[in-house]
Amino acid sequence: MGRPPCCDNGVGVKKGPWTPEEDIVLVSYIQQHGPGNWRSVPENTGLMRCSKSCRLRWTNYLRPGIKRGNFTPHEEGIIIHLQALLGNKWAAIASYLPLRTDNDIKNYWNTHLKKKVKRLQTQPANSFQTTPSNAVTSPNFYSPSSTQHNLQSMQAMNYPNTTTCSSAPSSESATVSNLFQTWMGSSPATTANRKITMQEFQDQDAAAASIVCKDQIVAGDNKSSSSLQMVMEPPVMTGSSTATFSLLEDWLLDDMPGQAMDGLMGISAGCCADPIMF
DNA sequence: AATCTTCGCAACCGCCGGAGC
Protein backbone atom coordinates (compact mmCIF):
# COMPACT_ATOMS: atom_id res chain seq x y z
CA MET A 1 0.00 0.00 0.00
CA GLY A 2 1.66 3.15 -1.14
CA ARG A 3 1.63 6.34 0.74
CA PRO A 4 -0.58 8.96 -0.85
CA PRO A 5 1.01 12.16 -2.08
CA CYS A 6 1.49 14.56 0.77
CA CYS A 7 -0.94 17.08 -0.60
CA ASP A 8 -3.57 14.80 -2.05
CA ASN A 9 -5.80 15.17 0.94
CA GLY A 10 -5.46 18.90 0.95
CA VAL A 11 -8.63 20.23 -0.52
CA GLY A 12 -8.05 23.71 -1.79
CA VAL A 13 -4.31 23.55 -1.51
CA LYS A 14 -2.91 26.51 -3.33
CA LYS A 15 -0.24 26.08 -5.96
CA GLY A 16 1.82 28.39 -8.06
CA PRO A 17 3.91 31.41 -7.21
CA TRP A 18 3.96 32.65 -3.65
CA THR A 19 2.59 36.06 -2.88
CA PRO A 20 4.43 38.57 -0.69
CA GLU A 21 1.69 38.16 1.90
CA GLU A 22 2.25 34.42 2.07
CA ASP A 23 5.97 35.00 2.37
CA ILE A 24 5.43 37.31 5.31
CA VAL A 25 3.22 34.80 7.05
CA LEU A 26 5.72 32.02 6.55
CA VAL A 27 8.72 34.07 7.60
CA SER A 28 7.08 35.41 10.70
CA TYR A 29 6.02 31.92 11.71
CA ILE A 30 9.50 30.53 11.26
CA GLN A 31 10.98 33.44 13.12
CA GLN A 32 8.83 32.50 16.05
CA HIS A 33 9.06 28.73 15.90
CA GLY A 34 12.11 28.05 13.82
CA PRO A 35 12.29 25.86 10.75
CA GLY A 36 11.19 22.28 11.00
CA ASN A 37 7.96 20.47 11.71
CA TRP A 38 6.77 21.57 8.33
CA ARG A 39 3.64 19.52 8.62
CA SER A 40 2.34 21.92 11.21
CA VAL A 41 3.21 25.07 9.33
CA PRO A 42 0.14 25.19 7.07
CA GLU A 43 -2.07 24.21 9.97
CA ASN A 44 -0.75 26.86 12.31
CA THR A 45 -0.37 29.66 9.83
CA GLY A 46 -3.51 29.17 7.83
CA LEU A 47 -1.49 29.08 4.66
CA MET A 48 -3.27 27.08 2.01
CA ARG A 49 -0.02 25.49 1.04
CA CYS A 50 1.40 22.02 1.16
CA SER A 51 4.03 21.50 3.86
CA LYS A 52 6.52 20.63 1.20
CA SER A 53 5.80 23.83 -0.59
CA CYS A 54 6.41 25.76 2.64
CA ARG A 55 9.70 24.03 3.23
CA LEU A 56 10.81 24.59 -0.35
CA ARG A 57 9.84 28.22 -0.27
CA TRP A 58 11.82 28.72 2.91
CA THR A 59 14.94 26.82 1.92
CA ASN A 60 15.13 28.08 -1.63
CA TYR A 61 14.02 31.64 -1.27
CA LEU A 62 13.22 33.02 2.15
CA ARG A 63 16.01 31.55 4.21
CA PRO A 64 18.43 34.26 5.36
CA GLY A 65 21.84 34.44 3.81
CA ILE A 66 20.95 33.22 0.38
CA LYS A 67 22.92 34.68 -2.46
CA ARG A 68 20.98 34.87 -5.66
CA GLY A 69 22.05 35.20 -9.24
CA ASN A 70 25.40 36.26 -10.61
CA PHE A 71 27.44 33.15 -10.07
CA THR A 72 31.08 34.12 -10.01
CA PRO A 73 33.60 32.31 -12.19
CA HIS A 74 35.04 30.91 -9.00
CA GLU A 75 31.69 29.47 -7.98
CA GLU A 76 31.32 28.07 -11.46
CA GLY A 77 34.63 26.37 -11.08
CA ILE A 78 33.65 24.86 -7.77
CA ILE A 79 30.37 23.61 -9.17
CA ILE A 80 32.07 22.10 -12.18
CA HIS A 81 34.64 20.39 -10.01
CA LEU A 82 32.13 18.98 -7.61
CA GLN A 83 29.69 17.96 -10.31
CA ALA A 84 32.46 15.99 -11.95
CA LEU A 85 33.26 14.38 -8.63
CA LEU A 86 29.81 13.80 -7.22
CA GLY A 87 27.52 13.84 -10.20
CA ASN A 88 24.13 15.47 -9.81
CA LYS A 89 24.28 15.48 -6.03
CA TRP A 90 23.09 19.02 -5.80
CA ALA A 91 22.54 19.01 -2.08
CA ALA A 92 26.07 17.79 -1.52
CA ILE A 93 27.44 20.37 -3.91
CA ALA A 94 25.38 23.07 -2.25
CA SER A 95 26.93 22.18 1.08
CA TYR A 96 30.18 23.54 -0.29
CA LEU A 97 28.51 26.72 -1.47
CA PRO A 98 26.50 27.61 1.60
CA LEU A 99 25.17 30.82 0.15
CA ARG A 100 23.60 28.93 -2.71
CA THR A 101 20.67 26.60 -2.64
CA ASP A 102 20.72 23.22 -4.28
CA ASN A 103 17.88 24.33 -6.49
CA ASP A 104 19.83 27.37 -7.58
CA ILE A 105 22.91 25.32 -8.35
CA LYS A 106 20.86 22.75 -10.18
CA ASN A 107 19.20 25.43 -12.28
CA TYR A 108 22.48 27.11 -13.02
CA TRP A 109 24.04 23.85 -14.06
CA ASN A 110 21.15 22.92 -16.30
CA THR A 111 20.85 26.31 -17.93
CA HIS A 112 24.45 27.42 -18.15
CA LEU A 113 27.22 25.10 -17.17
CA LYS A 114 26.01 21.91 -18.78
CA LYS A 115 25.89 23.57 -22.16
CA LYS A 116 29.26 25.17 -21.69
CA VAL A 117 30.90 21.96 -20.61
CA LYS A 118 29.32 20.01 -23.42
CA ARG A 119 30.32 22.58 -25.96
CA LEU A 120 33.89 22.56 -24.84
CA GLN A 121 34.08 18.82 -24.64
CA THR A 122 33.41 18.73 -28.34
CA GLN A 123 36.19 21.13 -29.07
CA PRO A 124 39.52 19.86 -30.38
CA ALA A 125 41.94 19.06 -27.63
CA ASN A 126 44.49 21.62 -28.74
CA SER A 127 42.01 24.39 -28.19
CA PHE A 128 42.45 23.87 -24.50
CA GLN A 129 46.09 24.63 -24.83
CA THR A 130 45.56 27.81 -26.70
CA THR A 131 42.95 29.10 -24.32
CA PRO A 132 44.10 28.25 -20.83
CA SER A 133 40.99 29.53 -19.13
CA ASN A 134 39.05 26.82 -20.89
CA ALA A 135 41.15 24.08 -19.47
CA VAL A 136 38.75 23.38 -16.67
CA THR A 137 36.59 21.54 -19.09
CA SER A 138 39.32 19.43 -20.51
CA PRO A 139 38.03 15.97 -21.38
CA ASN A 140 40.63 14.59 -19.05
CA PHE A 141 38.99 16.29 -16.17
CA TYR A 142 35.65 14.73 -16.86
CA SER A 143 36.97 11.33 -17.47
CA PRO A 144 35.42 9.05 -14.86
CA SER A 145 38.57 7.04 -14.66
CA SER A 146 40.52 10.18 -14.09
CA THR A 147 38.22 11.28 -11.33
CA GLN A 148 38.31 7.89 -9.71
CA HIS A 149 42.04 7.87 -10.01
CA ASN A 150 42.26 11.22 -8.34
CA LEU A 151 39.97 10.21 -5.54
CA GLN A 152 42.06 7.16 -4.90
CA SER A 153 45.22 9.16 -5.15
CA MET A 154 43.95 11.60 -2.61
CA GLN A 155 43.34 8.85 -0.14
CA ALA A 156 46.66 7.24 -0.83
CA MET A 157 48.61 10.40 -0.41
CA ASN A 158 50.31 11.04 2.86
CA TYR A 159 49.17 14.57 3.12
CA PRO A 160 49.62 16.19 6.48
CA ASN A 161 46.62 16.27 8.75
CA THR A 162 44.74 13.68 6.77
CA THR A 163 43.61 11.90 9.85
CA THR A 164 40.08 11.66 8.60
CA CYS A 165 41.23 9.53 5.72
CA SER A 166 42.13 6.74 8.06
CA SER A 167 38.51 6.05 8.64
CA ALA A 168 37.31 4.90 5.30
CA PRO A 169 34.78 7.35 3.94
CA SER A 170 31.41 5.81 3.42
CA SER A 171 30.62 7.84 0.38
CA GLU A 172 32.07 10.03 -2.26
CA SER A 173 30.65 12.91 -0.33
CA ALA A 174 32.70 11.98 2.66
CA THR A 175 35.72 11.70 0.46
CA VAL A 176 35.19 15.16 -0.82
CA SER A 177 34.68 16.41 2.69
CA ASN A 178 37.97 14.89 3.63
CA LEU A 179 39.49 16.43 0.61
CA PHE A 180 38.26 19.85 1.53
CA GLN A 181 39.38 19.50 5.08
CA THR A 182 42.80 18.39 4.00
CA TRP A 183 43.00 20.95 1.32
CA MET A 184 42.22 23.65 3.77
CA GLY A 185 45.06 22.53 5.93
CA SER A 186 42.83 22.24 8.88
CA SER A 187 43.56 20.38 12.02
CA PRO A 188 41.77 17.08 12.44
CA ALA A 189 38.08 17.60 12.48
CA THR A 190 36.48 17.86 15.81
CA THR A 191 33.02 16.67 16.49
CA ALA A 192 32.10 19.95 18.04
CA ASN A 193 30.24 22.48 16.02
CA ARG A 194 32.87 23.67 13.70
CA LYS A 195 32.65 26.45 11.26
CA ILE A 196 35.02 26.74 8.42
CA THR A 197 35.14 30.18 7.06
CA MET A 198 36.14 30.52 3.48
CA GLN A 199 37.35 33.91 2.67
CA GLU A 200 37.49 34.38 -0.99
CA PHE A 201 39.49 37.26 -2.15
CA GLN A 202 40.65 38.49 -5.42
CA ASP A 203 43.94 40.07 -6.11
CA GLN A 204 43.36 42.07 -9.20
CA ASP A 205 46.97 42.99 -9.71
CA ALA A 206 48.35 39.51 -9.45
CA ALA A 207 45.26 38.03 -11.02
CA ALA A 208 45.26 35.60 -8.19
CA ALA A 209 42.43 34.49 -6.02
CA SER A 210 42.59 32.12 -3.17
CA ILE A 211 40.37 30.84 -0.53
CA VAL A 212 41.48 31.64 2.94
CA CYS A 213 40.36 29.12 5.39
CA LYS A 214 39.96 29.60 9.03
CA ASP A 215 38.71 27.09 11.48
CA GLN A 216 36.48 28.45 14.10
CA ILE A 217 34.88 26.71 16.96
CA VAL A 218 31.39 27.98 17.02
CA ALA A 219 30.01 27.91 20.46
CA GLY A 220 26.31 27.59 20.81
CA ASP A 221 25.65 27.34 17.16
CA ASN A 222 21.99 26.58 16.97
CA LYS A 223 22.26 24.81 13.68
CA SER A 224 21.11 21.28 14.06
CA SER A 225 23.51 19.96 11.50
CA SER A 226 26.84 18.76 12.74
CA SER A 227 28.33 18.85 9.33
CA LEU A 228 30.93 21.29 8.27
CA GLN A 229 29.68 24.68 7.45
CA MET A 230 31.50 26.91 5.12
CA VAL A 231 30.56 30.51 5.01
CA MET A 232 31.77 32.96 2.52
CA GLU A 233 32.98 36.12 4.07
CA PRO A 234 34.08 39.45 2.72
CA PRO A 235 37.62 39.62 1.47
CA VAL A 236 40.13 39.59 4.26
CA MET A 237 43.80 39.18 3.74
CA THR A 238 45.43 36.94 6.23
CA GLY A 239 48.92 35.64 6.17
CA SER A 240 48.89 32.35 7.95
CA SER A 241 46.27 29.78 7.22
CA THR A 242 45.95 30.25 3.54
CA ALA A 243 45.63 27.60 0.92
CA THR A 244 44.98 28.27 -2.67
CA PHE A 245 42.10 26.62 -4.34
CA SER A 246 44.49 25.53 -7.02
CA LEU A 247 46.00 23.08 -4.58
CA LEU A 248 42.75 21.22 -4.46
CA GLU A 249 42.56 21.34 -8.18
CA ASP A 250 46.06 20.00 -8.30
CA TRP A 251 44.97 16.94 -6.37
CA LEU A 252 41.94 16.41 -8.47
CA LEU A 253 43.70 16.86 -11.72
CA ASP A 254 47.09 15.48 -11.05
CA ASP A 255 47.14 13.56 -14.28
CA MET A 256 46.27 16.48 -16.45
CA PRO A 257 48.74 17.86 -18.92
CA GLY A 258 50.76 20.67 -17.52
CA GLN A 259 49.46 23.19 -19.94
CA ALA A 260 45.89 22.39 -19.09
CA MET A 261 46.68 22.62 -15.43
CA ASP A 262 48.10 26.05 -15.93
CA GLY A 263 44.86 27.03 -17.48
CA LEU A 264 42.84 25.42 -14.79
CA MET A 265 44.52 27.53 -12.22
CA GLY A 266 42.97 30.42 -13.98
CA ILE A 267 39.60 29.29 -12.83
CA SER A 268 40.42 30.18 -9.31
CA ALA A 269 42.79 32.89 -10.20
CA GLY A 270 42.65 35.29 -13.06
CA CYS A 271 39.28 34.23 -14.20
CA CYS A 272 37.70 35.70 -11.12
CA ALA A 273 38.45 39.06 -12.56
CA ASP A 274 37.96 37.88 -16.07
CA PRO A 275 34.88 35.80 -16.77
CA ILE A 276 35.42 32.31 -18.05
CA MET A 277 35.21 32.18 -21.78
CA PHE A 278 33.36 28.93 -22.18
C1' DA B 1 4.69 47.18 -33.19
C1' DA B 2 3.42 42.51 -33.19
C1' DT B 3 4.52 37.83 -33.09
C1' DC B 4 7.44 33.99 -32.29
C1' DT B 5 11.22 31.69 -30.02
C1' DT B 6 14.43 30.98 -26.43
C1' DC B 7 15.93 31.39 -21.81
C1' DG B 8 15.90 31.45 -16.75
C1' DC B 9 13.94 30.42 -12.61
C1' DA B 10 10.41 29.22 -9.18
C1' DA B 11 7.74 25.61 -8.06
C1' DC B 12 5.86 20.97 -8.47
C1' DC B 13 6.14 15.89 -8.69
C1' DG B 14 7.51 11.47 -7.47
C1' DC B 15 10.64 8.69 -5.14
C1' DC B 16 13.58 7.39 -1.24
C1' DG B 17 15.32 6.76 3.45
C1' DG B 18 14.84 7.29 8.30
C1' DA B 19 12.03 7.58 12.38
C1' DG B 20 8.19 6.38 15.11
C1' DC B 21 4.55 3.35 16.29
Place this chain on the structure above:
DNA sequence: GGCTCCGGCGGTTGCGAAGAT
Protein backbone atom coordinates in the same frame (compact mmCIF):
# COMPACT_ATOMS: atom_id res chain seq x y z
C1' DG C 1 8.76 -6.82 10.78
C1' DG C 2 5.47 -4.00 8.60
C1' DC C 3 3.13 0.23 8.04
C1' DT C 4 2.72 5.18 8.03
C1' DC C 5 4.49 9.73 8.26
C1' DC C 6 7.73 13.19 7.33
C1' DG C 7 11.70 15.47 5.49
C1' DG C 8 14.77 15.61 1.83
C1' DC C 9 16.43 15.09 -2.85
C1' DG C 10 16.71 15.16 -7.94
C1' DG C 11 14.18 15.56 -12.22
C1' DT C 12 10.96 18.04 -14.62
C1' DT C 13 7.53 21.48 -15.81
C1' DG C 14 5.24 25.92 -16.47
C1' DC C 15 5.32 30.61 -16.96
C1' DG C 16 7.06 35.18 -17.39
C1' DA C 17 10.93 37.85 -19.32
C1' DA C 18 14.03 38.80 -22.79
C1' DG C 19 15.60 38.52 -27.32
C1' DA C 20 14.99 37.65 -32.28
C1' DT C 21 12.48 38.07 -36.47
